[in-house]
Amino acid sequence: MDFSLSKEQEMLRQSVQKCLQNQGGIEIARSYMDGEPQRLKKTYGELVQLGVTSVNIPEAYGGVGLSNIDLVPVFEETGRVLLPGTLRETVAFATPLIARYGSAEQKEELLSGIANGQMTFALAVVETNGSYQLGDIEGTARRQGDVIHLDAVKTVVHGGMDATAFLVPVRSDDASSDGDSLNGDSSNGDSSNDDSSKGGSSNGDHEGITWLWVERDHDGVTVEPLQSFDATLGLAKVTFSSVQLDEQHVIGKWGNGLEMCEDCVQDLHAAVSAEMIGAMEHVLDSVTEYAKTRVQFGQPIGRFQAVKHRIVDRRLELETAKSLVYYANWAVASGSSDKTAAVYSARSYATEAFIRAASDNIQLHGGIGFTWEMDCHLYLKRARALENYLGSVQDFEEQTASALGW
Amino acid sequence: MDFSLTSAEREFQHALRDWLEQNLPAGWKGSRSLPKTDPERTQFLRDWQRRLYDGGWAGVAWPKEYGGRGATLLEEVIYQEEMVRVKAPPVINIIGIGMIGPTLIQIGTEAQKRRYVHKILSGEEIWCQGYSEPGAGSDLAAIQTHAVKQGDKWIINGQKVWTSYAHIADRCFLLARTDRSGAKHDGMTAFLIDMHQPGVETRPIHQMSDHYDFNEIFFTDAVAYEEDIVGEVGEGWKVAVTLLMHERVGVARQVFSLQRDFNDLVGFSKTLTRQGVRLVENPVVKKRLVDYYARSRGALLTYYRHLTQTMKTGHPGVEGSMDKLLCSELGKDMLGYAVSLQGAHSPLWHEDAYVNSSWQDGYLESLGLTIAGGTTEIQKNVVAERVLGLPKDIKH
């Protein structure tokens, strides 16, 4: 038994850490917030050089052929500096989605684009009704001959301002579900490690969801920035208006999008959770440091138990979250039978622990913690913004419960 | 990352399982099958330890030359896991086997090893650990019980309290003050005391769990000899700490009990209904159960991460304090919930308990686990100071 990251995994962490520090660490996010995305672009390029975007791409397509467990240290480090952008969606969702369900041509084109950094993806899932359930999707895809017509308005698209392309689930007509799908079922869309993870609560219609991918500069695509208290996320509203696509833009089987999503979204939530523990660790390291140096009543405030015990409580939660998150990523990578429960319980636990840590960090810094200058608020805002990213804590808990058979 | 067992570890596990199948007391159903009162209860537990010993399963972590199995760390963990799984009877000489024997093997004299070690393992002699006093609990170095040298004897006077198993113990590992002139951590000495002598009086204390496992001990001119001293005179603090370091696998038993209790709790909530709906389907209950799932898995996995570190470095670190905190606090919370779910029936106890008394018993016992072995507050200080490097608490 060995429950730790390997030497190689830790080495990847170190090079990512160094790369991020060379670019200024949290300053990447700060300058992004100030409307200067160049630093982020440069950082992304460096991460690509390090091979971060190739880690989990199959060797047959020029990748390293590892799995998401190998990405855990990467996401811990990007989380630690609140890296903006699309690395997470690209590597932890687009890559598994395309690798598992894409056609041979798509794998060739899109995966190599991801590997060399030319292509980055954002998930255009949520619509104005705010629902996460794919069953509630109203955006549509209709076939007319060889042409697919896409009409949808997607909102709160994380990294929408930065991605070169969007992954868009829409409600598809059943025109071609009788078999004239051109590439869908020729692909090896085997969801072999599906462990019946149907979310317990979705109502809506589960039939006929299809995943499309659309270039950002495609005719009919409009991207508008959205204001957010977390300005590091590059949130956007993306409108697809009479967008005409060819068959190459359909990922997986026409109408089969729900199952694909339930599979790959677990990779994504495992990655989000890894970012959370990286960020949480940073928050706790900094509050610990502050408690050692800030003097009141002639004592470092860390001597007061009301302060030190609160830090310890959060630290214990971090340890717990870290264990759950490492395990969840291992479970996804190894297709373990408890993976759905492992992922969603890690996601809900880490989410709440991160919020508490980020909030206590502000409290224990006192007045200075309430300022824009300090980084404290950036972590709280990220914690709150990720809280409801593609699911709420309640959703994750229900998914855990149903995976456990309750 | 790898959660598999080696073939040697698997063999160890199977050998133990086979043995348990053959040797668990007939009709054993967990601790509620224990005889309710003494002396039957103690006799039952002594017999159980003897059986473990005869089967070679009493001191798995002990070196082979002292009658143990020389088990690896992970095998010892597997041992605890199996014992919890079958709800095996507790080991009555747990303090002797877990801490005192290994301490004597490590730093005892040859004579002490010859005289005591074997009988600890066989359960012929039961031991207790006399540290805490009325005025010295968390602040252990404040102990007042003192030993004064007279000729070749040491004369001991004072009082210990909360001493588990003292009422049945043959010997006590006693921490006493032998010099009051210096700083309070200096001038202590560790003695191996005969409990069957006129100067030692033991009074059982009635615990909130309705058991009588811990005691007061009064020393009135009790006697110890030169050969009963462990380590050097005045080095008692160091010896006391050495003894505590022998908690090699830390909270293994607690962490596995948590998993078992969690599973039982889920099973339990499937059998209870409220307004015709099974509790496990009640959204409020379900949320709580999911939370316990995450936290109990989290405690177990965190324990495994720390264990991995221990296996790599060769010695347990202060992380054990985190494990203790997580397990003991979570256990109290979760068992309390299991009681609470019983609604109007929840206060019923013993024979009148709603299902059986083990939820009530487990919950009441859990309140001691956040106190014994260093309270939650003290453990938090340890983590704050030794893991995070925060300033030391006020001390004098």
Ligand SMILES: Cc1cc2nc3c(=O)[nH]c(=O)nc-3n(C[C@H](O)[C@H](O)[C@H](O)COP(=O)(O)OP(=O)(O)OC[C@H]3O[C@@H](n4cnc5c(N)ncnc54)[C@H](O)[C@@H]3O)c2cc1C
């Ligand atoms: C079931 C059980 C079995 C036991 N078995 C044994 C045994 O076999 N041998 C033995 O020697 N002892 C034994 N003990 C005693 C145990 O070690 C002590 O109870 C424990 O160390 C606490 O000491 P105390 O009871 O004097 O409480 P105190 O130290 O008086 O603590 C009272 C409260 O004050 C808090 N407190 C104390 N100091 C601080 C501080 N610096 N900062 C913040 N809070 C503080 C504590 O956390 C606690 O909440 C046992 C106890 C129990 C419950």
